[in-house]
Amino acid sequence: MILIxxxxxxxxxxPLDLKxxxxxxxxxxxxxAVAVGGTFVAKGNYGSTKxxxxxxxxxxxxxxxG
Amino acid sequence: MPSQPLVIDDTIxxxxxxxxxAGYPSPDxxxxxxxxxxxxxxxxxxxxxxxxxxxxxxxxxxxxxxIPVLPNTAGxxxxxxxxTTAEMARExxxxxxxxxEVIGDDYTLQPEPFLLLEATKRLVSKNFKVFPYMTDDIVxxxxxxxxxxxxxxxxxxxxxxxxxxxxxxxxxxxxxxxxDKTLVVDAGIGAPSHASAAMEMGFDAVLLNxxxxxxxxxxxxxxxxxxxxxxxxxxYLSGIIAxxxxxxxxxxMIDKPFWHQNG
Numbered sequence: 001m002i003l004i005x006x007x008x009x010x011x012x013x014x015p016l017d018l019k020x021x022x023x024x025x026x027x028x029x030x031x032x033a034v035a036v037g038g039t040f041v042a043k044g045n046y047g048s049t050k051x052x053x054x055x056x057x058x059x060x061x062x063x064x065x066g
Numbered sequence: 067m068p069s070q071p072l073v074i075d076d077t078i079x080x081x082x083x084x085x086x087x088a089g090y091p092s093p094d095x096x097x098x099x100x101x102x103x104x105x106x107x108x109x110x111x112x113x114x115x116x117x118x119x120x121x122x123x124x125x126x127x128x129x130x131x132x133i134p135v136l137p138n139t140a141g142x143x144x145x146x147x148x149x150t151t152a153e154m155a156r157e158x159x160x161x162x163x164x165x166x167e168v169i170g171d172d173y174t175l176q177p178e179p180f181l182l183l184e185a186t187k188r189l190v191s192k193n194f195k196v197f198p199y200m201t202d203d204i205v206x207x208x209x210x211x212x213x214x215x216x217x218x219x220x221x222x223x224x225x226x227x228x229x230x231x232x233x234x235x236x237x238x239x240x241x242x243x244x245x246d247k248t249l250v251v252d253a254g255i256g257a258p259s260h261a262s263a264a265m266e267m268g269f270d271a272v273l274l275n276x277x278x279x280x281x282x283x284x285x286x287x288x289x290x291x292x293x294x295x296x297x298x299x300x301x302y303l304s305g306i307i308a309x310x311x312x313x314x315x316x317x318x319m320i321d322k323p324f325w326h327q328n329g
Contacts, residue, residue, distance in 0.1 A: 006114040026117040031125060033154035040153035060154055061121020065111025065138045066086030066275030
């Protein structure tokens with residue numbers, strides 16, 4: 001299935017949950033927050049969040065801001 | 067009258083300078099600007115992370131200062147975007163404080179007042195402490211207060227413009243109309259005199275970024291702003307004289323040499 005991670009299309013093997021997807025992409029243990037389809041997903045819910053073909057995932061981290 | 071520290075949600079802020087962290091020539095320059103000015107609060111943001119760990123490195127720099135952080139929702143154009151960004155910020159920065167920005171006009175970066183109200187209502191229901199970036203509209207301020215905001219952050223001028231206080235009358239009116247709310251001038255500040263002027267009006271703090279980050283010597287400019295904000299606060303508390311139409315001698319005339327009672 002195709003997931004769109006931070007605006008980039010990537011191919012994954014289904015079925016897949018958010019925790020596994022983040023691990024595969026190298027985010028395991030990193031200071032990030034995540035939204036799927038525009039909705040925030042709390043860290044504790046990564047494993048129970050099933051991903052579907054075409055899901056858009058935003059992964060963000062601290063950055064400079066004004 | 068000595069200046070008391072600003073307190074927000076039982077957090078005592080060490081200064082009334084709120085400093086942004088964006089646009090500095092390097093992380094070291096940002097670090098020096100913070101060291102010199104000792105801001106009471108620093109603003110931060112969220113951006114896409116590509117798994118390189120840049121976010122963690124930046125956060126490690128800021129955490130070392132032990133200064134409260136205020137995440138923003140910069141760049142959001144809808145209430146939904148702003149709310150999701152706020153929720154992500156709360157988890158990453160471990161604070162329910164959020165500087166709520168919902169931009170309505172890309173040319174002036176003017177906040178969108180209607181979406182600002184909608185987003186504020188939803189965020190307050192999710193137990194956020196909303197610091198709304200807003201215009202100086204009194205009616206908008208009243209509605210934000212009705213929604214539960216006890217902090218209001220009107221712009222001085224468009225973000226990054228350095229124009230100072232475009233509408234002092236509106237800001238002064240807001241101060242008079244909301245004497246019990248924490249008022250912060252946010253955005254548009256260019257020179258320390260602008261920040262001091264806001265503080266002399268009775269504003270509780272000033273939030274700025276570009277004026278320091280893009281200065282010739284950001285660390286020195288940060289120190290200048292810290293001094294100006296402190297001076298403005300002390301001047302406000304000390305009772306600034308009202309302007310007069312006529313001159314009035316400051317040196318007593320009685321018994322001066324060659325004095326004549328009848329002129």
